[in-house]
Amino acid sequence: VHAFCNVQTLITNGIVLMSEDIDVNDESLMAIERKEYAVFKELLCMIPSLEARLMESSEEMVTTMAELIQKGINGAWADDTKGVKIAIIDWITLKGQSLSPHIPRNVKSGRGFNHERTGALLCPTGLDWANIEMRTKLVNGQIQVAGDQWPVFLYADYTYDVEDPWNSLLHSGLLVSAFKHIFTSPSSVDQEPKATRSGNAQIHGMHSMTKASITYVATQVRPSHVHHMFV
Numbered sequence: 001v002h003a004f005c006n007v008q009t010l011i012t013n014g015i016v017l018m019s020e021d022i023d024v025n026d027e028s029l030m031a032i033e034r035k036e037y038a039v040f041k042e043l044l045c046m047i048p049s050l051e052a053r054l055m056e057s058s059e060e061m062v063t064t065m066a067e068l069i070q071k072g073i074n075g076a077w078a079d080d081t082k083g084v085k086i087a088i089i090d091w092i093t094l095k096g097q098s099l100s101p102h103i104p105r106n107v108k109s110g111r112g113f114n115h116e117r118t119g120a121l122l123c124p125t126g127l128d129w130a131n132i133e134m135r136t137k138l139v140n141g142q143i144q145v146a147g148d149q150w151p152v153f154l155y156a157d158y159t160y161d162v163e164d165p166w167n168s169l170l171h172s173g174l175l176v177s178a179f180k181h182i183f184t185s186p187s188s189v190d191q192e193p194k195a196t197r198s199g200n201a202q203i204h205g206m207h208s209m210t211k212a213s214i215t216y217v218a219t220q221v222r223p224s225h226v227h228h229m230f231v
Helices: 007-019 031-046 050-056 059-092 116-122 132-140 173-183 211-221
Strands: none
Touching: 007 031, 007 050, 007 059, 031 050, 050 059, 059 116, 059 173, 059 211, 116 132, 173 211
């Protein structure tokens, strides 16, 4: 529902607004409050009987439920991170070739700007990875990458259009592979899903990509997140 929310705060504020019979589109709420209240409402829809249990439980029990939900979120995030960290080596290796030097699947070192392949994918748009001087500055930290400098791996075919920065943004094959790995099944990355159990998308009633799901996948792949994929 919201990958970065504090569940305890979300539920506490949501209960208060719901008890006051506040509508999610109430103009008396600030934009961020309306958004968080909408997330709270969505959470109630996702978990059967959660609303009834919250309204009839003590404050201590509500806190316990929030902690359990938060634990589930953190666990799912960790599982996705672990799975993508391993599988991403195959996705970034060009067909019929091998990475040089080799990158161990379960080791973080040797990635990032320290490796030719991962460095090229991480290179911010507007910078030229082929420029040795620029590459050296990225490696030794002389060039600090700002949050608004998107890496080239977010674009289809890893190609950035200077004239139209929005063209093919978030359409890269790397993101598609990560999305399939997380929301359908790891085997669906290279072929039609053959898993015998339901994937995350089916379990949660997802019928299409959403802004939130694409953002979640991007943060699983992008190294600026605390769980580094390339670094």
